[in-house]
Amino acid sequence: MQTFIISKVILLVSFLMVFFLNAQTTISGKVIFKNKGVKDISVTLKDTYDGSTTDENGKFTFATSEKGKQILVFSNSKFVEVEKSIDIANEPLIINADLKEEISEIAAVTISAGSIEASDRKRATALLTPLDIYTTAGANGQISSALETLPGVQKVGESEGLFVRGGTGTETKFFMDGNLVNNFFGNSVPGLKSMDRLNTSLFKGNVFSSGGYSAVYGQALSSVLILESIDFPERNSVDIGISPIFISGGFQNVNGEKSKSFGVSASYMNIALMTKLIKFNNNFTKAPEGFGTNFNFRLKNKAGGILKYYGSFDSNRLGLQDESLESNIDYDNTSLKGRNTFHNLSFKQKFGKYLLNVGSSYSFNSHLLNLSNTFQNIEINPTAIDSKGNYFNSKAVLERKINRISAVRAGVEFNFTNEKTAISLAPVPYKFEDKITSLFAETDLGFSNNFSAKIGLRSEYSTALGKWNLAPRAAMAYRLSKNWTSSFAYGIFYQNPESQFFGPYPLTYQKAEHYVFQLQKSAEGRSLRLEAFYKNYEDLIKTKALNYRPVAINNNGDGFAQGLEIFWRDRKSIKDIDYWVSYSFLDSKRNFQNYDQSLFPSFAAKHTLSVVAKKFVTDWKTGFNMSYTYASGRPFYNFQTDENGNYFLNAQGKVKDYSALNFSLNYLPWLGKKDAKAFTVFVLSINNMLGQKNIYGYNFSEDGSRRKALLPSANTFIFIGAFISFGVDRTEDAINNNL
Secondary structure, eight states, X not given: OHHHHHHHHHHHHHHHHHHHHHHOEEEEEEEEETTEEOSSOEEEETTXXXXXXXXXXXXXXXXXXXXXXXXXXXXXXXXXXXXXXXXXXXXXXXXXXXXXXXXXXXXXXXXXXXXXEOSOTTTSOXXXXXXXXXXXXXXXXXXXXXXXXXXXXXXXXXXXXXXXXXXXXGGEEEEETTEEOSOOBOOOOTTOOOOBSSOGGGEEEEEEXXXXXXXXXXXXXXXXXXXXXXXXXXXXXXXXXEOSSEEEEEEEEEOTTSSEEEEEEEEEEEOHHHHHHSOXXXXXXXXXXXXXXXXXXXXXXXXXOEEEEEEEEEEEXXXXXXXXXXXXXXXXXXXXXXXXXXXXXXXXXXETTEEEEEEEEEEEEEEEEEEEEEETTEEEEEEEEEEEEEEEEEEEEEEEESSSSOEEEEEEEEEEEEEEEEETTSSSOEEEXXXXXXXXXXXEEEEETTEEEXXXXXXXXXXXXXXXXXXXXXEEEEEOSSXXXXXXXXXXXXXXXXXXXXXXXXXXXXXXXXXXXXXXXXXXXXXXXXXXXXXXXXXXXXXXXXXXXXXXEEEEEEEXXXXXXXXXXXXXXXXXXXXXXXXXXXXXXXXXXXXXXXBOOTTOOSEEEEXXXXXXXXXXXXXXXXXXXXXXXXXXXXXXXXXTSOEEEEEEEEOOOEEEEEXXXXXXXXXXXXXXXXXXXXXXXXXXXXXXOOOOEEEEOTTSSOEEEEOOSOSSEEEEEEEEEESOOOHHHHHHTTO
């Protein structure tokens, strides 16, 4: 009986299987992209569980019991989804599909020739974030100093500015939220490098372009640094900093919706105590002293637009006395009183497919320099140089998205400069005024995820020169493989002669032409950049001595700069260690300003090398940071003037190679204490810990017969400080980013 029942069941199951199989329809086909089969494409009937995935040749097959009109869906994140209407009966169906690439902002190759971007993590590997800058040994939390560890940037310690690829410090311009920042560095005296005015913590990211930059920016022969400020603070906080050098304090207040915030901070700096603890190479009669304060607010409207304001005021003083190189003088005396105020306003909002960015900045700077000599304890030859300047910038940019990775933008920019310099020995003060109006347009063209281009055009008119210029820009990027990309950038860049060189002679724009080629490999935790560049200079100014100052007499100068650069960053190979290595080779010659022939620039080195390493030891609650910088010896020159004020080369040579090993330590005692009310970081940093006797160049006597080495303020500098934050716990950031 049981056998009979089992036989019946088997017969019934077999009958049902035959019926079911006969009722199903087979659907098959091939999926191609650019005439080649594509694997891993999901092929499904919409709103059912029936489907399959393509094989290595792009083929698929599956069976379904569905009947009638259905929709067959072909999908993969790398391709545009395809839907095909089909009618299922009892006959097998063959359905083929030809896919199109999904254009994605995240997947698309980006143009990076000449630039290092650290703002949009979706589209670029963040190379130098604010935390990177704070934890780079030897950078002292300064943006400009940290950038000196990147390829293409020279290590110049005697003058402010970013010296990039054979360019002077004035050939790099700085922008905050799209607006020009005049006087980015503090007031100082010749031979002493001043610090950045803007605090690193203001910014969420930066784009540093060492060549071939966007048409949105201008008036920079070499490079631009584009800084993007944070939108809103994380939460309410109070911050205090204290050290033997300075004391600072401030607060930030933000509402719960993060639609309103404001903050105030102030700081006082005086290195008088450090001059007694550390041997300085400068003889300060007045130790550098400064006071600064700033205010900010941010407002977000219901449509998502953000209005940002930042304003600051600072003042500083210092005095120096050095042994004179002149035979009838004992000492040279220098004193400085400086004041600066800066205001930056920006607004950004989307209107459908359009993005509007408008903003303006204003800066006032006062620089009073008093010079004198001492002979037999009597002060002689007093001279005062009183410089005041007003600077205004405004810009409007309108951008329209074409698709996910293509856009077109255009805008207008206006710069106003008004300066007055009174020299006590000169009968009439020197005045300068210029208005520069700029028009620009640019398009980003994304042809595929593997190929994109950028084409731009910029035109400027300067009232001081009375002329227009026209500067085309172009760049392209192509993905060679999954991890390798290539980029090329070309552009013409113009810059007015520096205001202090204007005189009675007609001048024109200085010009630089950039060619930049880059190969980049990016994989998880590692990035490699290889870059070659050529920069051709035309119409550089030539100067002569006239009425106690150098005056530009024509634009007959020229020059070139060419080189190779390597940047390697690795966060993966060595456990818990983040490090990068950069190397630059530079070949350059210039005939400009007071040079009477083509010479290798005195502010540049043929070879520069930087190594930066960071490790955070969680058990010790401590971060250890090291950096090493090497630069081959820079040339130095002494120029004299003849009776007509014309310059001629009197002496030349080369200083010894520069090297410095820097160390910093960060200790977080409250790490891991969830109920802590305050979060503290103790900092110890030592610059040039081995005490290398570095030389930047030489100062010469008036007749050129005697010279004195131009040295850093201190061979070795030690900093100790504590930073306390009430309200914001940044310890997790410290661990994740290898503080």
